[in-house]
Amino acid sequence: MSLTKQDLNGLFTAIITPFTKDGSAVDYDALKALVSYQIANGAAGVVPIGGTGEYPALSRAERAGVVSACVEAAEGRPVMPGVLSTGFHDAVDAGKDFSAAGAAGVMLVTPYYAPGTQDGMREYFRNYRDAVDLPVMAYEIPRRTGVAFKAETLAGMAEDGSIIGMKYSSYDMPEFISVMNLAGDKIAVLSGEEPLFATHVSLGATGGVLASANVYPAHWIKVFDAARSGDMATAVKLQHEMDLVLKNVFAETNPGPLKAYMEMVGMAAGPVRTPLSSPSAETMEGLKAALASVGAPEKAVA
Numbered sequence: 026m027s028l029t030k031q032d033l034n035g036l037f038t039a040i041i042t043p044f045t046k047d048g049s050a051v052d053y054d055a056l057k058a059l060v061s062y063q064i065a066n067g068a069a070g071v072v073p074i075g076g077t078g079e080y081p082a083l084s085r086a087e088r089a090g091v092v093s094a095c096v097e098a099a100e101g102r103p104v105m106p107g108v109l110s111t112g113f114h115d116a117v118d119a120g121k122d123f124s125a126a127g128a129a130g131v132m133l134v135t136p137y138y139a140p141g142t143q144d145g146m147r148e149y150f151r152n153y154r155d156a157v158d159l160p161v162m163a164y165e166i167p168r169r170t171g172v173a174f175k176a177e178t179l180a181g182m183a184e185d186g187s188i189i190g191m192k193y194s195s196y197d198m199p200e201f202i203s204v205m206n207l208a209g210d211k212i213a214v215l216s217g218e219e220p221l222f223a224t225h226v227s228l229g230a231t232g233g234v235l236a237s238a239n240v241y242p243a244h245w246i247k248v249f250d251a252a253r254s255g256d257m258a259t260a261v262k263l264q265h266e267m268d269l270v271l272k273n274v275f276a277e278t279n280p281g282p283l284k285a286y287m288e289m290v291g292m293a294a295g296p297v298r299t300p301l302s303s304p305s306a307e308t309m310e311g312l313k314a315a316l317a318s319v320g321a322p323e324k325a326v327a
Contacts, residue, residue, distance in 0.1 A: 028103055028130045028160040033190040033213035034231045035069030036246050037105065038238040039077040041280050041287070042091055044295035051087055053094045055293035059239065060098035062292075066242040068102065069232065071095055072132055072192075075107030076169065077236040077280045082298035089122040096127035103129035105162060111138045113149065120157035130160035132192060132234070137170035143178045147185065154187040161187060166194035166217065176203035183211035192217045192234045193225065205229045219245075219271050223260035226252035237267065237274055240287055241322050269318050273311035277304055286312045290321040
């Protein structure tokens with residue numbers, strides 16, 4: 026069955042790519058264990074090799090291998106890998122690789138470096154869906170790409186049938202409200218911002234694609250359930266419990282600090298690859314303080 030917007034509901038963890046200690050290879054055993062941990066804790070699916078998964082640092086073969094390993098471990102839950110290529114044809118090649126590896130869909134970033142107009146981006150996604158036989162979730166992250174959709178464009182893309190949803194990684198709340206008003210009944214809108222997650226859900230987001238869920242999936246599901254039920258006081262309280270973690274795991278470019286934090290709690294993550302680097306001494310102290318305050322997650326129940 027083809028993935029639909031109704032399937033984009035709940036927590037989709039933006040998982041890291043674990044590497045061996047020298048960073049030379051993907052640690053597939055650690056990757057499968059991480060996916061199993063997410064599923065055991067209630068994640069609706071996983072999103073590998075986005076920014077959190079270090080897409081630019083992986084070879085084409087490694088990307089396909091990561092997707093295949095995730096599909097193997099996900100117990101039938103949707104695997105929607107990121108496609109962060111700058112060029113259309115490279116992005117199509119990646120999508121076809123991921124389809125062959127068993128992905129349920131892809132998370133396609135807005136075209137960047139040579140960003141198009143709103144009409145140009147709409148055509149890009151329409152042409153992509155024609156070329157790749159997988160459902161597409163649009164990925165908007167303007168602080169990285171320098172480009173954002175207008176709500177009207179997203180509504181048009183939904184009418185084109187080129188997307189079933191989007192990951193909204195922006196702090197532009199007025200635009201988020203416009204997106205929900207114009208496109209929220211046509212596509213699934215997933216939050217990509219932990220500090221706004223409860224608010225996004227309260228305004229109609231159907232879930233989230235969250236990086237810190239690598240460590241705390243069960244906690245973010247509690248936030249989601251509370252916000253979805255209308256208990257915003259509980260949702261915001263639970264969300265605030267993660268403030269110190271979020272401050273420090275995003276103190277430097279993701280996923281450097283997040284991987285270091287995962288190692289602190291006993292989760293195999295390995296290093297990041299260049300041009301990213303290990304967290305500074307100051308950030309490491311902040312991570313230690315966050316762990317001391319929040320604590321390690323409870324062990325997953327298999």
